[in-house]
Amino acid sequence: MIQKFNIFLLIVTIIALTGVYTLKFSIEHTAGEKVALEARIAEQEAELSLLKADWAVLTQPGHIEPIIRRHQDVLELAEVKPEQFGSFSDLPMRPAAPDAAALNDLFQALEAGVDPIGAILEEIE
Amino acid sequence: MADITYGGHAPIALDGARKVRGNLTEARIRWMILAIVLGFLLVGGRLVQLGLVETDTTIEGQTRDAIQASRPPILDRNGIEMAVDIRVPSLYAEPRRIINVDEAVDALRTVLPDLDPQWLRNRLSGDKGFVWVKRELTPDIQERVMRLGIPGIDFITESKRFYPGMTEASHVLGAVNVDNQGIAGIEKYMDNENVALLQELGLARGNALAPVQLSIDMRVQHVIHEQLTDALSRYQAIAAAGVVMDVHTGEILAMVSLPDFNPNEPATALVKDSFNRITSGIFELGSTFKTVTLAGALDSGSVRLTDQFDARFGIRFGRYTIDDFHGKHRILSVPEVYKYSSNVGTIRIMQAWGKDNFRAFLTKVGLDQRIPLELPEMRDPVVPKEFSEIVAATASFGHGLSVSPLHMAAAVSAFVNGGNYITPTLYHRDASEAQALYKPVISPQTSAQVRYLMRLNALEGSGTRMNKLAEGYRVGGKTGTAEKVVDGRYSSTKVLNLFASVFPMDDPQYAMVMLVDEPKAENPQSGTTAGWNAGEVTGRIVSRIAPMLGIAPDFSEAVDANLVPPALRLTNIQ
Numbered sequence: 069m070i071q072k073f074n075i076f077l078l079i080v081t082i083i084a085l086t087g088v089y090t091l092k093f094s095i096e097h098t099a100g101e102k103v104a105l106e107a108r109i110a111e112q113e114a115e116l117s118l119l120k121a122d123w124a125v126l127t128q129p130g131h132i133e134p135i136i137r138r139h140q141d142v143l144e145l146a147e148v149k150p151e152q153f154g155s156f157s158d159l160p161m162r163p164a165a166p167d168a169a170a171l172n173d174l175f176q177a178l179e180a181g182v183d184p185i186g187a188i189l190e191e192i193e
Numbered sequence: 194m195a196d197i198t199y200g201g202h203a204p205i206a207l208d209g210a211r212k213v214r215g216n217l218t219e220a221r222i223r224w225m226i227l228a229i230v231l232g233f234l235l236v237g238g239r240l241v242q243l244g245l246v247e248t249d250t251t252i253e254g255q256t257r258d259a260i261q262a263s264r265p266p267i268l269d270r271n272g273i274e275m276a277v278d279i280r281v282p283s284l285y286a287e288p289r290r291i292i293n294v295d296e297a298v299d300a301l302r303t304v305l306p307d308l309d310p311q312w313l314r315n316r317l318s319g320d321k322g323f324v325w326v327k328r329e330l331t332p333d334i335q336e337r338v339m340r341l342g343i344p345g346i347d348f349i350t351e352s353k354r355f356y357p358g359m360t361e362a363s364h365v366l367g368a369v370n371v372d373n374q375g376i377a378g379i380e381k382y383m384d385n386e387n388v389a390l391l392q393e394l395g396l397a398r399g400n401a402l403a404p405v406q407l408s409i410d411m412r413v414q415h416v417i418h419e420q421l422t423d424a425l426s427r428y429q430a431i432a433a434a435g436v437v438m439d440v441h442t443g444e445i446l447a448m449v450s451l452p453d454f455n456p457n458e459p460a461t462a463l464v465k466d467s468f469n470r471i472t473s474g475i476f477e478l479g480s481t482f483k484t485v486t487l488a489g490a491l492d493s494g495s496v497r498l499t500d501q502f503d504a505r506f507g508i509r510f511g512r513y514t515i516d517d518f519h520g521k522h523r524i525l526s527v528p529e530v531y532k533y534s535s536n537v538g539t540i541r542i543m544q545a546w547g548k549d550n551f552r553a554f555l556t557k558v559g560l561d562q563r564i565p566l567e568l569p570e571m572r573d574p575v576v577p578k579e580f581s582e583i584v585a586a587t588a589s590f591g592h593g594l595s596v597s598p599l600h601m602a603a604a605v606s607a608f609v610n611g612g613n614y615i616t617p618t619l620y621h622r623d624a625s626e627a628q629a630l631y632k633p634v635i636s637p638q639t640s641a642q643v644r645y646l647m648r649l650n651a652l653e654g655s656g657t658r659m660n661k662l663a664e665g666y667r668v669g670g671k672t673g674t675a676e677k678v679v680d681g682r683y684s685s686t687k688v689l690n691l692f693a694s695v696f697p698m699d700d701p702q703y704a705m706v707m708l709v710d711e712p713k714a715e716n717p718q719s720g721t722t723a724g725w726n727a728g729e730v731t732g733r734i735v736s737r738i739a740p741m742l743g744i745a746p747d748f749s750e751a752v753d754a755n756l757v758p759p760a761l762r763l764t765n766i767q
Contacts, residue, residue: 114280114332114350124274124357129415131357150665150736150746 263352264373265383265402267366269411270446270621275362276380276456279355282335282348283328288321290345300341301326304334328371329353354380356456358411361418364450364469365409365568365619368459377462379407379619382567406621408444413437416737417449420730421707425451428712428726434470435707435734436599440606440695442627443615445566446703446742450474470708473570475595479675479723480534480655481693481706482591482601487531487539487646488608489554490546492639498527499760502541510583515540518674528761531646532654534672540586548585555588558604558614558634560596567619574600591673598691598706605693609647609701612640645756647671648698652753655724659692662732665746666739667753670694670705670731672723677711687711690723692731697744699752707731 125131136145177184267276284305291297294317298310305327316324328351335348354369356362367378375381383405421433434450450470454461461467468474490496504525507516517535530538543551555561561576574596577584587593599617607614613631635643647669651660655672673691676683690709695701712726719725739746 110280110350117277117279120274121277121279121355121357124277127273128357128359128361129273129412130359130361130418133415133419147737148740150663150748153665153740153745155745 263402264354264369264375264380266404267379268404268406269409269414270406270444271410271412272406273411275358275407275409275411276354276356276366278352280350281329281353282332283351284326284330284335284338284346284348286317286324286326287345287347288317288319288324291317292344294318297343297346300343301338301346304337304341354456358414359457360453360455361449362409362411362414363453363456363462364471364570365407365414365445365448366456367568368454368456368462370459376459377570378456378568379405381569385569407619408439408442408446408621409448409619410446410741412741413738414447414449416741417447417734418451420734420737421449421451423733424709424712424726424730427715428709430709430712430726432466432470432710433708433730434474434598434710435705435730436471436602437738438602438606438617438704440610440701440704441615442622442624443603443606443617443630444622445617445619448472448619469568469570470710471598471706472564472566472568473572473597475572475574475597476689476691476708477592477595477675478598478601478691479591479673479689481671481673481691482589483531483534483539484608484643484647484671484693485555485558485560485604486543486551486589487527488635488639488643489551489558490542491527491642492612492635493546493550493554495546495550496527496542497760498642498758500545501526502530502538502545504530504535504537504541506537508537508540508586510586513583515586528646528649531671532650534655536590539589543585543589548580548582551585551589552580554634555594558607559616560600560604564597564599564603564617566599566617572597591675598708601691601693602704602706605695605706606704607634608640608643609695609698609704610640611637641756642758644669644695644698644701645758645761647695648753648756651694651698655722656692656694656728658724659694659728659732659735662729663696663735663739665748666735666744667697667699667747668694668731668735669696669698670728672728674721674723688721690721690727692723692727694731694735696735696739697747698756699747702744703742705731705734707734 139145174184263278264276266274266278269275286297288294294314297317298313301313302308302310308327313326316326326346338346338348352373354373356366358366363378365379367380367382368376369380370376375384417435417437421435424430424433432451436448437446438444439446448469448471450468452464452467454464454467456462487496491498501524504517504520505522507514515536517533517537519533520537521529521533521535525533525535525538527538527542529535530542555576561574563571563573574594576588576594576596580588584593603614603617612633612635614634615627615630615632648667649669650656650671651669656668656670659670660668671693673693675689675691676685677687677689678684679687688711690712692707693705694707695704707727707730709723709726709730712721714721715725
């Protein structure tokens with residue numbers, strides 16, 4: 069009876085041992101993966117920080133102005149003058165509606181085969 | 194066991210055997226216990242030993258966290274980066290792990306030839322656990338050093354501060370040292386506030402820190418930096434500086450002081466003469482101070498805009514006579530005193546108001562205290578505690594007392610925004626926050642009169658050159674040409690020129706103070722007074738920055754006509 073129980077305990081111990089060691093190694097493996105990932109993240113963050121710094125330099129007004137000055141002539145760029153600003157109130161009102169009757173006459177004449185503008189041009193020639 | 198019996202001797206033998214066995218077992222158990230106790234003692238002792246070992250996590254006296262600590266990025270008001278952190282590898286060595294020093298020195302010098310071999314040999318020999326070899330290298334060099342495979346040589350990633358704007362906002366930002374601690378400017382201020390604590394605790398790692406937003410507008414900052422650099426060469430001046438401030442919120446949009454330094458090379462910050470002239474330079478501001486005198490006098494009620502003052506003769510104080518620079522030598526009205534920048538007229542106005550009232554007014558507009566701006570580089574103004582007759586007289590036109598240009602910008606802002614003093618700031622502040630901090634110094638009516646006077650000076654007085662360059666943006670301002678003291682006397686050739694201005698005058702938004710130190714005439718036809726240099730620079734700057742700040746030009750004459758106070762509209766004094 070005791071002998072059987074001992075054998076049972078032995079088997080349980082072996083199983084537990086294997087289990088614990090498997091768990092240990094798998095955790096070590098995961099931890100290793102984590103460290104590798106962290107290193108990669110750190111590396112990418114470092115690269116990202118450099119790219120961000122690059123971007124910050126390239127978008128700086130002090131960096132853009134010399135480029136504009138260099139290409140000013142080719143691109144025909146100039147500083148905006150105060151006179152070039154306008155407001156909505158400065159816009160003229162919509163012009164009066166086109167002369168509908170005169171246009172109708174013109175279209176009717178064209179349909180009838182008479183071309184008043186052509187006649188004017190011929191006269192000039 | 195019962196069968197092991199030997200007749201009459203049996204009981205003794207049995208007894209003895211059991212005793213012997215019993216003794217043996219007892220002895221075995223005792224030995225076992227001893228062994229186990231010894232075993233535990235061993236484990237326990239080792240534990241105590243391990244517990245006592247202090248692992249050295251510091252790097253040359255600093256914690257690893259402090260070295261890898263990052264600083265929050267600094268942004269301008271539109272989100273443009275002004276300071277960012279970049280991660281860079283730094284090369285270090287563990288001398289106690291280096292086997293062959295000479296070999297290591299030779300190998301390292303193939304990649305880093307500028308290292309001194311003798312210095313490197315000393316550095317790598319010895320029994321130290323950690324020494325820096327070279328800090329803040331490029332990833333490319335890191336790769337090449339790693340390929341050498343020298344034992345005891347390794348890299349650590351450090352945070353390095355980088356300023357993409359280079360010199361442009363140097364005086365605002367300041368700089369950090371190689372250990373990422375702020376040594377000047379807003380960087381130092383941030384350290385004093387809280388960043389240093391976070392770094393100590395090891396919390397400031399990675400990019401987790403929330404960015405700090407300043408009130409600076411990098412576009413405006415750039416234009417001013419560019420225009421002042423131009424002014425330095427155009428007028429062959431020794432220095433130039435300028436500040437732009439929002440009159441309603443007190444936010445500083447730009448602050449430039451030339452000569453400046455490159456914050457990416459902190460050593461250049463220590464060069465003489467590169468101090469911040471806006472905050473830590475105090476000067477006799479000359480005629481720009483007349484704005485202060487007139488605003489106070491008009492607000493007191495003892496002087497009215499329609500009053501006339503006798504400026505026919507100079508005023509004598511003992512041995513000294515104070516006279517006007519471009520004297521009209523006649524009776525002047527208050528607007529004329531301002532327009533012609535009459536010293537005599539200003540003294541008469543101050544005297545009508547009272548010198549003690551004048552002195553009290555300077556305290557009211559904060560001209561005799563340090564401004565609590567977020568920069569460590571601040572200086573106390575020098576204003577006499579009590580004014581004697583002559584000191585009050587000279588002070589009324591800006592001599593005999595020294596304040597910083599920032600003081601003038603803050604005072605002018607208060608005079609035009611309806612009369613409320615607001616402390617300048619470099620951090621973002623919205624209108625409602627600002628209103629809670631308002632301190633009334635003059636009445637809104639006086640504020641309107643000051644606006645009229647400043648615009649009048651731009652239209653007819655010393656600001657006309659400025660106004661021509663910024664037509665349409667309704668700039669108003671006052672010049673100041675202060676003679677510098679050379680060997681205890683005022684020099685007529687060495688002058689400090691200022692222009693304090695506000696735009697647009699019909700709805701004031703921004704106040705500016707521009708300073709040009711010891712300018713020379715641009716060409717033989719031009720002069721050296723403030724209108725020719727500080728004034729013109731202001732005009733050029735306004736024409737560039739006004740569109741950026743959303744101020745549309747307006748050429749209608751009604752704008753200027755509306756600025757004239759009702760008292761002057763009917764009785765047109767000539």
